[in-house]
Amino acid sequence: MKYISTRQQEETNIKTAILKGLADDGGLFMPEYIPQLDSAFFEKLPNLTLQEIGFRVAREFLGESIPDENLKEIIDEVLNFEIPAVKISENIYSLELFHGPTMAFKDVGARFMARMMSYFSEGKPMKVIAATSGDTGSAVASGFYNVPGIEVYILYPKGKVSPLQEKQLTTWGGNIKALEIDGTFDDCQALAKQILSDEELNQKFTLTSANSINIARLIPQSFYYFWAFAQLQKLGKPIVFSVPSGNFGNLTAGLFAKKMGLPIHHFVASTNANDIVPNYLETGIYTAKSSVQTISNAMDVGNPSNFERMKSLFDNDVSEFKREIDSYSFSDEETKIAMRKVRNDFGYTLDPHGAVAYLGFQKYLEKNNEELIGVLLETAHPAKFVEVVENVLKETIEIPEKLAAFGRKDKLATLLPNDLSKIKEAIMSR
Numbered sequence: 001m002k003y004i005s006t007r008q009q010e011e012t013n014i015k016t017a018i019l020k021g022l023a024d025d026g027g028l029f030m031p032e033y034i035p036q037l038d039s040a041f042f043e044k045l046p047n048l049t050l051q052e053i054g055f056r057v058a059r060e061f062l063g064e065s066i067p068d069e070n071l072k073e074i075i076d077e078v079l080n081f082e083i084p085a086v087k088i089s090e091n092i093y094s095l096e097l098f099h100g101p102t103m104a105f106k107d108v109g110a111r112f113m114a115r116m117m118s119y120f121s122e123g124k125p126m127k128v129i130a131a132t133s134g135d136t137g138s139a140v141a142s143g144f145y146n147v148p149g150i151e152v153y154i155l156y157p158k159g160k161v162s163p164l165q166e167k168q169l170t171t172w173g174g175n176i177k178a179l180e181i182d183g184t185f186d187d188c189q190a191l192a193k194q195i196l197s198d199e200e201l202n203q204k205f206t207l208t209s210a211n212s213i214n215i216a217r218l219i220p221q222s223f224y225y226f227w228a229f230a231q232l233q234k235l236g237k238p239i240v241f242s243v244p245s246g247n248f249g250n251l252t253a254g255l256f257a258k259k260m261g262l263p264i265h266h267f268v269a270s271t272n273a274n275d276i277v278p279n280y281l282e283t284g285i286y287t288a289k290s291s292v293q294t295i296s297n298a299m300d301v302g303n304p305s306n307f308e309r310m311k312s313l314f315d316n317d318v319s320e321f322k323r324e325i326d327s328y329s330f331s332d333e334e335t336k337i338a339m340r341k342v343r344n345d346f347g348y349t350l351d352p353h354g355a356v357a358y359l360g361f362q363k364y365l366e367k368n369n370e371e372l373i374g375v376l377l378e379t380a381h382p383a384k385f386v387e388v389v390e391n392v393l394k395e396t397i398e399i400p401e402k403l404a405a406f407g408r409k410d411k412l413a414t415l416l417p418n419d420l421s422k423i424k425e426a427i428m429s430r
């Protein structure tokens, strides 16, 4: 299968698409077509394990470039934690994506990408660049920590990630370098793009991106949509996924799953005050904005990078978009009320991102009075946002040992201004 840039100027294979991250024309790589899974797969789906599903789906996208036994081994390592669909109420399930090493869904994509890069780079030295609004950085750091030949640079916005998130980004040492940028997440994302296309750096080093712009992050995120069906299809009702969205990688992976033949009824793209996509669906006009800070900070994105991919899936047609996706924006106040309501009514603790997803599904239900199952993608463990969650729920929440261990380590970060030349210096000096 070929991989083609969303800006049409570059065509390559999966190996190059993964190793480069971003295409030379500035676009994002997409498979030339979305493969279909056969009916035998769907008949067996309820009896398959998460790992079996992951293998089958991944093989469709990159089976020509990696032998089955290597791919199987990689998938088994990546998916070595549970992703349960936990019942919140009669018709709402929380797909808990946070049981990996850094307790956010980004572990799935980052672990897969790290292993694919290591496989395809064949031991050649490489520098991986990642901008993060919080959770990407730690998942990427965890995925790449101690991988020989690979150095990782994580750009994160100073003062705009939670204290625990910061510890998860900055306490690795070794081949992981945290760059604390005096700017916003959008600045970090823009800097990362500039670094990746910088001629001088590209002459000296092999550079690649670890953001959700990398196709290797996206592909494995489609696995768990199938896995949710495997768990819930027996309920016999249409399934709607509410996806708390920032850069829209998670949602785009869901669109892949549906195009592969998974009968997903509808998607809800739930956002916080960063309402770029809800506005686009309403007006048909895409307007990037500066991001605003919210309590669901991993979604504070003002120019979602995967919009280009979604646009190409929908042929740039807003009515096609609307056929598959409803999108709503919610304030922090609404998010807090939802967290309290779900805690009080159902005894379930949502993190702020999951709460935005809950609100999105509720809104969809108000507009569509149907018998449905809503699956919330619960993207982070509530303890990752302990300050917000305790403040909103007025109760202490238990910190899992996996997270507590980060809190005890010392921060190692280089503070830098929002200035490409200074960041280049930091990268060159290593």
Ligand SMILES: *Cc1c(COP(=O)(O)O)cnc(C)c1O
Pocket (backbone or CB within 6 Å): 104, 105, 106, 134, 135, 136, 212, 244, 245, 246, 247, 248, 249, 250, 251, 298, 299, 353, 379, 380
């Ligand atoms: C990154 C992140 C999101 C947003 O995911 P996208 O794929 O960027 O839309 C939502 N919730 C959490 C906890 C995240 O870390």
